[in-house]
Amino acid sequence: MSEKKRILSGIQPSGVLTIGHLTGALTNWNKMQKEFESFFMIADLHAITQKQEPANLRSWTLDTAAMFLACGIDPETSVMFTQSHVPAHAQLAWVMSSFTGMGEAERMTQFKDKSKKKPDNVNVGLLSYPILMACDILLYQADAVPVGDDQKQHLELTRNLAQRFNHHYSDTFVIPDPYIPEVGARIMSLQEPTAKMSKSDPNQNAVIFLTDDNDTIIRKIKRSVTDSGSEVNVGEGKEGIENLITLLSVSTGKSAKEIIAEYEGEGYGKFKSDVAEAVAAYIAPIREEFKRYREDKDLLINILKKGDEQANKVAFKTLSKVYKKVGFLQY
Ligand code: TRP
Numbered sequence: 001m002s003e004k005k006r007i008l009s010g011i012q013p014s015g016v017l018t019i020g021h022l023t024g025a026l027t028n029w030n031k032m033q034k035e036f037e038s039f040f041m042i043a044d045l046h047a048i049t050q051k052q053e054p055a056n057l058r059s060w061t062l063d064t065a066a067m068f069l070a071c072g073i074d075p076e077t078s079v080m081f082t083q084s085h086v087p088a089h090a091q092l093a094w095v096m097s098s099f100t101g102m103g104e105a106e107r108m109t110q111f112k113d114k115s116k117k118k119p120d121n122v123n124v125g126l127l128s129y130p131i132l133m134a135c136d137i138l139l140y141q142a143d144a145v146p147v148g149d150d151q152k153q154h155l156e157l158t159r160n161l162a163q164r165f166n167h168h169y170s171d172t173f174v175i176p177d178p179y180i181p182e183v184g185a186r187i188m189s190l191q192e193p194t195a196k197m198s199k200s201d202p203n204q205n206a207v208i209f210l211t212d213d214n215d216t217i218i219r220k221i222k223r224s225v226t227d228s229g230s231e232v233n234v235g236e237g238k239e240g241i242e243n244l245i246t247l248l249s250v251s252t253g254k255s256a257k258e259i260i261a262e263y264e265g266e267g268y269g270k271f272k273s274d275v276a277e278a279v280a281a282y283i284a285p286i287r288e289e290f291k292r293y294r295e296d297k298d299l300l301i302n303i304l305k306k307g308d309e310q311a312n313k314v315a316f317k318t319l320s321k322v323y324k325k326v327g328f329l330q331y
Contacts, residue, residue, distance in 0.1 A: 007032055007179070008142040010041035010083065010133075013060040014050060015199030017067045019208040019283065020187035023250045024148050026071035028181045029078075032146060038078040039140050039311060040068055042304075045083045045090065045132060049125040050118070050200070063290075065300045067210060070289035081307035083136065088315035092135040093128065095322055096161055099168075100131050104160075108153055134158035139315040141174040149180050150196065169325040173318075187246060190224035193239035211287055214280040221247070221276035232263035232271050241268075248275045251282035 009029060011021060029040060042064045047057060061082065068080055083089050105111065105127050115122045133154050137145055138161070145155055155178040162173035187197045191206035201207050205220055212220070226240035234242040234256070245256050254262075263271050293300065324330055 004037040005143040007036040007144045008039040008140045009146045010043040012043045012047040013064040014047040016209045018199050020197040030072035033078045040080045042082045066293035069293045075303045079307045079310045081311040085308040086311045088319040093132040130154045130157050134161050138173045139318045142176045144177050144179040146179045188243040193243045217280045218276040230267045244275045251278040
């Protein structure tokens with residue numbers, strides 16, 4: 001057994017990944033994989049809780065794999081796999097759903113938000129989404145889970161379910177800690193800066209995709225929604241400018257404080273165009289790497305196959321323990 005602590009995280013292949021995934025997840029995963037035994041998952045089972053065109057789902061799954069690699073995930077040291085290729089996820093989710101209270105599931109704010117946003121598709125999968133997510137984590141006995149703060153409540157549920165099961169039977173699951181990175185974790189929509197940037201936003205101008213070319217990135221940032229003031233600073237009503245400060249900070253490595261000092265008395269025009277140029281330069285090499293990997297479908301599939309196999313071994317071991325403990329006849 002490896003001495004290293006273990007992490008697991010995942011991204012849904014429900015669209016092309018955005019700069020928010022880069023700064024909030026992938027950059028961080030890349031750093032963490034050196035220190036932790038790492039499992040990075042393409043959460044395709046989760047993706048179907050929203051309506052998906054099958055061809056898009058297939059294509060986005062490969063996109064996500066290519067983007068993991070373009071952002072520096074190393075398949076030699078980390079396990080990179082597709083959730084639907086590891087049957088234990090769905091199997092454990094069934095077991096754990098019998099340990100989850102209806103009220104407990106209904107309380108999840110993401111469930112409530114998604115239900116409100118798409119009232120015509122409030123399916124049971126949406127309700128059990130956090131249970132499946134808990135199982136993703138528990139199957140691998142992960143010590144830590146790097147996630148955005150919007151997933152904190154799901155992590156709390158994961159810990160509760162694990163503790164409940166351990167207490168009811170005997171020690172089975174490691175209780176995972178959330179690992180929420182301090183900077184760049186939250187990139188907001190360019191058009192509605194009080195909402196998180198989302199790959200499935202119907203307004204493409206609100207989102208910087210990691211596949212956008214330089215001109216597109218520059219145009220989107222220049223047209224981003226800010227306030228009617230002129231001061232490059234943070235504060236009430238200045239969410240748009242704050243978001244641009246964050247983008248400039250992640251793209252250049254400068255701190256928000258340095259940026260605010262640098263642009264004192266400058267106005268928005270120059271600031272916006274500097275942010276636009278900096279973000280374009282930051283994304284360009286990733287986009288090129290992505291293209292290179294995405295063109296090599298055989299390579300992607302081979303990497304995923306190897307990852308699926310490694311993941312299956314670990315996940316099956318945990319599932320077998322669970323099946324035995326709950327009393328499924330062993331023969
Ligand atoms: N729900 C996560 C998100 O939308 C994706 C996800 C699925 C995940 N399973 C996971 C993240 C397990 C961490 C661990 O961001």
